[in-house]
Structure formats: structure tokens, C-alpha cells
Amino acid sequence: MGLLRYTAGRVVQAIPVLIGITVITFILANLAPGDPVRLMLQGQEVNQEVIARIERQYGLHRPLHERYLTYMSNVLQGDLGHSIHRDRPVTALLAQRAGPTLMLVLSAYAFALATAIPLGIIAATRRNEPTDHVSRIVALIGVSTPSFWIGIVLILIFAIQLGWLPSSGLVYPWRSPDQYGYSGYPELAYQTIRHLLLPMIALGTLQMATLMRVERTQMIESLQGEYVKLARAYGVPERTILRKHAFQVAQLPIITIIGLNLSTALGGAVLTEYVFNINGIGRLFLEAIQSLDYQLIMGITIVIGTMFVVGVIITDISYAYIDPRVTYGEHD
Amino acid sequence: MSSRSDPLLRVENLKTQFFTDAGTVRAVDGISFEVYEGEIVGLVGESGAGKSVASMSLLRLVDSPGQIVDGEITYKGETIFGLEEGPDGDLHEREDMLTNEEVRTRIRGNEIAVIFQDPMESLNPVFTVGSQLREFIELNRDLSSDEARREAVDMLREVGIPDPAERYEEYPHQFSGGMRQRVLIAMALACEPNLIIADEPTTALDVTVEGQIIDLVDDLQAKYGTSFIWVTHDMGVVAEICDRVNVMYLGEIVEQAPVDELFYDTKHPYTEALLNSMPRPDRTVAELDPIRGVMPEAINPPAGCRFHPRCPDAREACKRIHPENREVARADGQPHRAACIKHDVFGDEYEESVPLEERAQETAASATDGGESEGSGVESRSQSGSESGNTSKAGSQHGGDDRE
Numbered sequence: 030m031g032l033l034r035y036t037a038g039r040v041v042q043a044i045p046v047l048i049g050i051t052v053i054t055f056i057l058a059n060l061a062p063g064d065p066v067r068l069m070l071q072g073q074e075v076n077q078e079v080i081a082r083i084e085r086q087y088g089l090h091r092p093l094h095e096r097y098l099t100y101m102s103n104v105l106q107g108d109l110g111h112s113i114h115r116d117r118p119v120t121a122l123l124a125q126r127a128g129p130t131l132m133l134v135l136s137a138y139a140f141a142l143a144t145a146i147p148l149g150i151i152a153a154t155r156r157n158e159p160t161d162h163v164s165r166i167v168a169l170i171g172v173s174t175p176s177f178w179i180g181i182v183l184i185l186i187f188a189i190q191l192g193w194l195p196s197s198g199l200v201y202p203w204r205s206p207d208q209y210g211y212s213g214y215p216e217l218a219y220q221t222i223r224h225l226l227l228p229m230i231a232l233g234t235l236q237m238a239t240l241m242r243v244e245r246t247q248m249i250e251s252l253q254g255e256y257v258k259l260a261r262a263y264g265v266p267e268r269t270i271l272r273k274h275a276f277q278v279a280q281l282p283i284i285t286i287i288g289l290n291l292s293t294a295l296g297g298a299v300l301t302e303y304v305f306n307i308n309g310i311g312r313l314f315l316e317a318i319q320s321l322d323y324q325l326i327m328g329i330t331i332v333i334g335t336m337f338v339v340g341v342i343i344t345d346i347s348y349a350y351i352d353p354r355v356t357y358g359e360h361d
Numbered sequence: 362m363s364s365r366s367d368p369l370l371r372v373e374n375l376k377t378q379f380f381t382d383a384g385t386v387r388a389v390d391g392i393s394f395e396v397y398e399g400e401i402v403g404l405v406g407e408s409g410a411g412k413s414v415a416s417m418s419l420l421r422l423v424d425s426p427g428q429i430v431d432g433e434i435t436y437k438g439e440t441i442f443g444l445e446e447g448p449d450g451d452l453h454e455r456e457d458m459l460t461n462e463e464v465r466t467r468i469r470g471n472e473i474a475v476i477f478q479d480p481m482e483s484l485n486p487v488f489t490v491g492s493q494l495r496e497f498i499e500l501n502r503d504l505s506s507d508e509a510r511r512e513a514v515d516m517l518r519e520v521g522i523p524d525p526a527e528r529y530e531e532y533p534h535q536f537s538g539g540m541r542q543r544v545l546i547a548m549a550l551a552c553e554p555n556l557i558i559a560d561e562p563t564t565a566l567d568v569t570v571e572g573q574i575i576d577l578v579d580d581l582q583a584k585y586g587t588s589f590i591w592v593t594h595d596m597g598v599v600a601e602i603c604d605r606v607n608v609m610y611l612g613e614i615v616e617q618a619p620v621d622e623l624f625y626d627t628k629h630p631y632t633e634a635l636l637n638s639m640p641r642p643d644r645t646v647a648e649l650d651p652i653r654g655v656m657p658e659a660i661n662p663p664a665g666c667r668f669h670p671r672c673p674d675a676r677e678a679c680k681r682i683h684p685e686n687r688e689v690a691r692a693d694g695q696p697h698r699a700a701c702i703k704h705d706v707f708g709d710e711y712e713e714s715v716p717l718e719e720r721a722q723e724t725a726a727s728a729t730d731g732g733e734s735e736g737s738g739v740e741s742r743s744q745s746g747s748e749s750g751n752t753s754k755a756g757s758q759h760g761g762d763d764r765e
Contacts, residue, residue, distance in 0.1 A: 255482035259545075261422055263497045263552065264469035277487045353532040354486055 036346055043338045050334040051104070051327075055097050058323045087113065100327070109328035114320045119328035122313060127332075129199050130309035133301065134294050136229040138287065141236035146283075149244025154271065156249060164241065171238025176297040180231035180304035187227060197306035200224045228305040232297050236290055243286050247279035254278065281352050288344025292337050367438075368395035369556060369588055370419070370473075375432035375442075377411075377418045384660045388414040388427065390612035393686070396556060401582060401589040403599045403620070405635070406609035407656050412592045415609070416558045418442075419590075420473055421464050437555070441468060471501035474549035478561040480541035484533035490544050491517075491529030494551060501552040516547040520577060539570035543577070550581060560592045575602055596639050600624060605695075608632045611667040612659050614686055617698040628689050628699035630674045666702070669717070674703060678714035682707075 084090045088099060103110065109119035152164040188196035199221075200209060206217040251257065252275045260274045261267075299311035306312075310329060317325035349355040373393045379386040389411045396402045404412045418429050421441060431452070434441040441464060443455040459467065477483045485493060494513035498504060504512060510529075517525035520543040533541060542562060549557045559578070563571040579602060582589060591603055599606055599620065606623045608616040608631065616629035627633045637650040654671040657663055663670055669679035682702050689704040690697040702711045 254485075255477055255479055256485040258422070259475070259477060259483045260485075262420055262469055262475040263548075264465045264471065264500055265496070266465065274485055278485065281487075352487060353489075354534045 032346070032349065035349055036342075039342045039345055043342060046338055047331075047335060051101060051331055052097070054327055054330040054334075055100065056093070058326055059093060059096075104331065109331065110324035112317075112322050112325045114317075114322040114325070119325055122325065123310065123328060123332055126308060126310045126313045128201060128203065128309075129307050130298055130302070130311060132199065132201070132225070133228055133232060133307065133309060134298055136225055137233035137294060137297075138236060140229050140233035141240055142287075144233075145237045145240035146244055149241045150248055150271070150276070152241070152245040153248035153252065161245075164245070168238040168242050171234045172242075174234070175300070176231050176235060177300040177304050179234055180228065180301055183227045183231055184304070194227055195224050196227070198224060199228070199305075199307050228301050228307060231304070232294065232301045235297060236287075236294060239290065240283060240286060243282055244279065247282055248275060251275040251279040281348065284344055284348055284351065288341050291340040295333055295336065368397050369437060370396040370590075371433075371435045372415075372419070373433045373435075375415065375418060375434060376430045377414050377423055377427055378430050379427040381426060381660075386658070386660045387612050387662060388659055389418060390659070390662070391432070392607075392609070392612070392614045394607050394614060394617060396588050396590060398555070398588055399582075399586045400604040401591055401602055403603035403606040404590055404592045404609060405594065405596065405599055405606055407594055407635075407652075409611075409656055409659070410609040411612040411659065412594075412609055413560055416475075416560055416590055416592050419558065420469055420475070421461070422469075436468065436472065439467075470497060470552045470554065472554055473556045473558060474552050474554040476542070476545045476549050476557060476559045476562045479565050480538055480545055481533075481565065483545055484541060486533055489530055489532055490536065491531075494529075494544070494548055497548055498551050501554075512551055513547075516551040517544070519550070519581070520544070520547040522547070538566055539573065542566060542570075542574055546574070546578065546581070550585060550587070554587065556588045556590065558590045558592070561594070562591075563598065564593070564595070571598075578602065596635055608635070611656060611662050613667060613700065614698075615668065615700045617686060617696070619692055619695050619697070622690075622692045622695075622697050626690065626692070626697070628697060628704065629668075629701045630672045630703075631668045634671075634673070666700070674701075675717045676711055676714040677717060678702060678710045679717070682710060 081090070088096055091099075100110065107120065109123070111117070112119055112122060115122065148164055152161045155161050184196045187194045200217065200223075202217060202221045204217075206213050209217065209220065211217050211220060252270075254275070256278075257270055257275055260270050265274065295311075298309065299314055301307070302309040302311035303315060310332070313325070314329045314333075316322075317329060372395070374391045375389055375393070376387070376391055377389040379388055392411075392415060394402065394404075404415065406412050414423065414427065417423055419434060419436075419441065421429065423429060429442055431444060433443045435443070440455060440458045443458050444452040445455045447453040484490065491510070491513055494516065495506065495509045498509040498512050499506060502509070502512075514525045514529050517528060522528050522540060522543055528536075533544075536544065542565075545562070562578075563574050566574060575598065578589070581587075589602075591598070593599060603620045605619050606617070607614045608623070608629065610631050616623065616627075616632045618626075618628070623632060624636065627636060631652075634650075634652040638652055640649065652671060657667070657670070663680075665678075665680040665683055666672070666675070667683075669675040672679065679702065684700045684702045684707060686698045686700040687704070687706050688696040689699045689706055702708075
């Protein structure tokens with residue numbers, strides 16, 4: 030089947046991208062000022078012999094390209110190295126933190142889509158009416174306001190002033206209610222949502238604003254299409270035209286935007302996790318940078334890079350699946 | 362065309378206008394015509410003459426800011442559009458006028474279907490050709506989903522698409538332009554309408570494909586007896602396919618005649634000019650004679666006869682008198698109408714006035730003619746002439762011509 034071959038092709042194309050990501054981060058991490066060995070010793074006075082021994086232990090005495098190749102062969106075996114600072118395997122640290130980040134990013138996207146698509150359609154059908162102007166202003170604010178600022182304002186209003194929602198941490202639905210001292214799963218679900226609400230909105234607003242504008246533009250364009258004129262001329266009800274004929278065509282660019290915005294969403298997650306005190310990959314990343322934990326920085330960069338590349342591949346594939354005009358490369 | 366009983370469609374004094382920031386665009390300005398059962402009626406004119414707006418008005422599908430403002434459209438005795446004067450003197454929609462919902466369910470598709478100009482854009486790119494056909498058939502005929510599917514495949518075969526069952530499952534981008542136009546024809550016929558509006562259906566196609574499509578429509582029209590309104594700018598296509606022709610210029614019908622009459626006994630200088638600007642097999646000419654100038658915008662139509670700034674026969678009277686479409690001859694018991702005062706039925710005003718020759722004079726004269734009040738009344742003065750400021754704008758229009 031063409032789609033399968035297309036998918037395989039896209040995965041193969043992603044390999045050079047991933048190699049590029051690792052080379053650049055590896056070089057940057059090693060060129061950065063600060064000596065990891067001295068940092069690990071935390072200012073203790075030791076003689077050169079000790080330093081040399083530690084360097085040998087971690088292979089730091091070998092040339093850069095050799096170290097890179099060793100590192101990559103480990104990565105391919107699923108070993109992202111060892112955090113010197115924390116004295117734990119990087120993969121273990123990442124596994125522990127991946128859940129909260131995924132939960133945050135996915136819920137932010139869900140929030141963005143659930144609000145942006147209906148709002149965009151409403152703005153498109155009421156073009157240049159008050160509703161449209163309001164939505165334009167909301168979108169402008171959403172695009173131009175950083176997620177951490179929105180997060181702080183949300184905390185000030187809903188957590189501190191009103192006291193409706195918690196301001197920090199997440200409740201993980203995959204844990205047992207007993208761990209939190211909740212009465213049962215209904216309370217666990219309720220608390221999960223309560224804790225997730227503010228960070229989700231903080232991170233999702235930018236996506237919502239972008240998607241809403243794209244949805245509006247696409248719907249306006251689609252509604253002016255000849256196929257819509259034709260459908261009207263054949264007596265198709267306006268409702269069906271909106272929901273089916275115009276809508277389907279208008280969704281194609283939305284998918285692209287979602288895939289490409291994954292990078293901003295992951296970047297926003299770093300700050301959102303920091304503001305809301307969530308123990309996700311984003312916060313781990315900040316901490317790793319502050320402590321010059323190179324192995325951890327490398328590991329997280331590779332994981333985030335891979336996530337982004339996978340996101341783009343999924344976008345392309347779903348595009349090919351939804352838009353029949355995209356060929357799988359065999360008709361060309 | 363045998364029995365001239367009641368027409369299938371009667372359009373009377375239809376006016377459709379667009380209310381834009383720059384002013385009111387009189388896209389369709391008082392046209393009247395009929396379509397009888399089983400005939401192909403042409404609607405011919407240059408781009409911007411108002412042909413497409415006129416044909417979309419018949420389905421009450423005029424996009425905002427456009428609006429049908431006056432006139433009457435009757436189809437099989439039903440009023441698609443009609444106004445009457447209320448007690449307060451304003452025009453109101455008539456009681457018997459179909460509601461939006463009635464037009465949608467009873468007229469669009471099942472009574473009057475359309476074929477659009479651009480087959481590349483008219484089909485929805487994300488649905489299969491078959492599903493689009495089936496949707497329209499289900500909507501406009503009392504058929505189940507399966508029956509509609511069978512009907513769709515049959516219709517694809519009927520319009521000459523090979524392997525219709527396989528093609529049914531394919532997407533529009535997998536069809537060539539000619540094939541897509543066949544799909545649109547299948548779509549129109551499959552809904553079993555009594556009238557099909559074909560809006561420049563062959564303009565976007567290669568000439569060879571155009572010929573095939575015209576032959577196809579000719580055959581199918583003979584077989585199904587469907588009436589057509591054929592909108593085009595191409596006199597060659599008109600000659601090939603139409604029974605009767607309406608020539609439109611700037612929102613008005615300027616000549617109306619059976620097709621042979623129109624070609625061999627042309628009564629309006631605009632039609633004449635259109636014919637001279639295209640190659641004809643029955644005449645050998647050294648070179649083609651294009652119509653001079655460009656069509657003015659319908660936002661400020663020239664006063665008097667709208668064609669006079671471009672008309673080789675124009676005389677001074679043409680600037681004052683806005684002629685209606687009158688019967689100037691009869692052929693085979695059918696009227697031949699033209700809106701040109703050089704014909705006798707319009708009186709002798711034309712004979713008595715001086716030809717407009719020098720364009721410079723024309724410009725100078727048009728600046729003053731707004732003040733003159735020629736009450737001799739061969740014809741009521743132009744509707745637009747009564748609006749203040751219109752004449753001077755018409756004058757500036759001449760100025761525009763001068764620069765060219």
C-alpha cells in the first residue's frame with residue numbers, strides 16, 4: 030500500500046535530521062564554558078591525578094569525534110548516558126518525567142482545538158461583525174502574550190484571589206487514589222482535571238489563538254469556493270455546507286499548523302512547568318542547564334528533537350490520509 | 362419551439378444590484394426573457410455584462426452585497442421572485458413568492474440545475490466524484506442511497522466516462538478538465554431538472570474538448586428534452602448550440618432573436634461588433650475588427666444608449682435616448698427585438714440627429730447634455746439619467762476613452 034511506503038520513506042528522511050540534531054547539541058554542549066569534572070567536585074581542591082582518573086572514568090580524555098561515536102552507539106542501544114550530577118541514568122530520569130509533560134502538551138492541544146475550531150468557524154460565518162472583531166482581539170492577545178505570563182495571571186486570579194483552583198503540581202490519573210489520600214477514582218479524576226486546568230489554558234492559549242485565526246481564514250476561503258457555490262445551487266442546506274463541504278477542505282492547513290507548532294508547544298511547556306511547579310521534562314531541562322548536566326541536556330534534546338520529528342511525520346502522514354490530492358510519491 | 366404556450370421560465374424587468382462602498386453596481390438592469398420547454402437559450406456578452414449574475418439571480422443565489430431589487434421571475438407558474446407595491450408605496454416581496462427554504466428544496470437542483478465555468482474548482486477536492494454525485498441525486502430525487510449510486514454510475518456512463526464504476530470511487534484531481542466537465546453535466550442531468558443553466562461551461566476547456574462537450578450536450582438535450590440557458594461570450598458556440606439568443610451589454614439585453622436571425626439579420630450595432638470581432642466561416646475578411654474601447658463599469662453606466670461611446674453608428678440622439686428592447690422584425694412568428702433607435706419603430710430622432718464622429722467633440726458635448734431636456738419622448742429617458750450626477754460621470758467616462 031502506498032501509504033505504508035510513504036510512511037517508511039518519511040521515516041528514512043528523518044534520520045539525517047536526527048543525526049544533525051545530535052551533532053549540533055554534542056558540539057555545543059562540549060564547547061560550553063564550565064568543566065563538568067570541576068563542577069561535580071563542587072570546589073573541592075583535588076590534585077590532577079584525581080581529575081585525570083575521573084576524566085578517564087567518563088571517557089572525557091578522548092577526542093570529541095570518538096566520544097560522539099561512542100555516545101551515538103550507546104544512544105542506538107537505548108542508553109542516553111549517565112547524569113554525572115544526579116548519578117542516575119538519563120533514560121530513567123526521562124521516563125519518570127515524560128508522563129506529566131505529555132499530559133500537559135496533549136491536554137493543551139485538546140483545549141486549543143476544542144475552542145479554536147468552533148470559534149474560528151463562528152468568526153468566519155460572522156465575518157466583519159462584532160463577534161469577528163472580538164475574536165480577532167482575543168487571538169491577537171493570545172498570540173502576543175507569553176505562556177508563563179498567562180500562567181502567572183491565571184494563578185493570581187483563580188488560585189490566589191478566588192481560591193478555586195490549585196496553583197501548583199499535577200495529579201496523575203495513572204497513580205492509585207490511595208497515594209494522594211483520595212476516596213476513590215472519581216475524586217482522582219476530579220482532582221486531575223482541577224490541577225490540569227490552569228497549566229493547560231496557559232500553554233494552550235497560544236495554540237488556540239493561532240489555530241483560530243487559521244481556521245477562520247480557511248473557512249472564509251473555503252466558503253467562497255466554487256464547490257460551495259455548486260452545493261448551494263443544488264439545494265444543499267447551508268448547515269451541511271458549513272459542516273461538511275466547506276469544513277473538510279478547511280481543516281487541511283490546521284493539521285500542518287498543529288505539527289509545526291509542536292516545537293513552540295514544547296518550548297512553552299518548559300516555562301509552564303516551571304511556573305506551575307510540574308515535574309516534567311521541561312523543568313528537568315531547566316535544572317540540567319543550571320547545573321551544566323551535559324549528559325542530561327543531550328538526552329533531553331535528543332528526546333525533544335525526536336518528538337518534534339515524529340510530530341512532523343505524523344502530520345505529513347495524516348495530511349496524505351485526509352487530502353486525496355497528496356500523492357504518496359508513486360504517481361509522480 | 363412549436364407551441365408557444367406558456368414559457369417554462371419567464372424573467373421580467375429583472376434588476377440585480379451590488380451595494381458596494383464605491384456605489385451601486387447595476388449588474389443586471391431590467392432584463393426580460395423567456396425560456397420555453399426544450400430550447401437552448403443563449404445569454405451572450407463580454408465579461409462583466411452581467412450574464413452570470415443574471416443566471417444566478419434565477420436561483421436567488423446572489424452573493425452579498427448583491428441583491429435582486431426589482432422584477433419578476435416565474436418558473437412553471439411559481440414565483441421565484443416577485444415584488445408588489447405595499448400600502449405605504451414601498452415595494453414588498455409578494456405573498457406567493459417562494460421562501461428561501463422552498464427555493465432551496467423545490468427549485469435548486471431538482472428543477473433548475475447548473476453547470477459552472479470552471480470544472481477544476483467546481484468539484485470538492487476532498488470527496489470522491491461519486492459521493493458528490495450521489496449526494497446531489499439523493500437530495501433532489503426520491504431515491505435511496507443505493508439507487509442514487511446506481512443512477513450516478515449510469516449517468517457517468519451516459520456522459521461518456523469510461524469505466525464509470527471505477528471512476529465513481531476516484532477523486533476530482535484524478536480527472537482531466539474535460540472529464541470533470543462531463544461529471545458536472547452528469548450531475549446536472551442526474552437530478553432530472555427541466556432547466557439547466559450552463560454558465561460558460563466550455564470556456565476553461567481546450568477547443569477540441571469544447572467541441573466534444575458541445576456535441577455531448579446537444580445529444581443529451583435532444584434525448585432528455587431539457588431546456589438550457591447557455592451563458593457564453595463566444596458567438597461561435599452560440600451559433601452551434603442555441604435556438605434563441607439574448608445579447609447582453611452592461612446589464613441590459615440589447616438584442617433578442619432566433620439564432621439564425623441574429624446572425625443573418627443583425628439589428629443591434631453591438632451584436633454586429635461582436636460578430637465582426639470573431640472569425641466566421643461564411644465571410645472572408647482581411648482582418649478582424651475588434652470592438653473599440655472597453656465596456657464601462659456598471660457602477661456608472663453612460664447616459665442614453667449604454668453602447669453609444671463605443672458604437673460606430675452612434676449619433677447625437679444616442680447620448681440622450683435610452684432605448685428599451687423593442688420588436689423590430691418578426692421571423693417565423695417569433696419576435697426579433699433590439700434596443701437601438703436607428704430602427705424605425707423608435708421614431709425619426711436618430712435620422713434627424715448628427716453623427717458622433719470626433720471623439721473630442723463627443724467629450725465636449727457630453728459635458729453639457731445633462732442640462733438639456735429633450736422632451737420629444739421617443740423613449741423615456743434613461744432610468745439612470747434621472748439620477749443626479751450620473752451624466753457628468755458618463756462624461757468623464759468619455760474622457761477615459763480619449764486617453765486610450
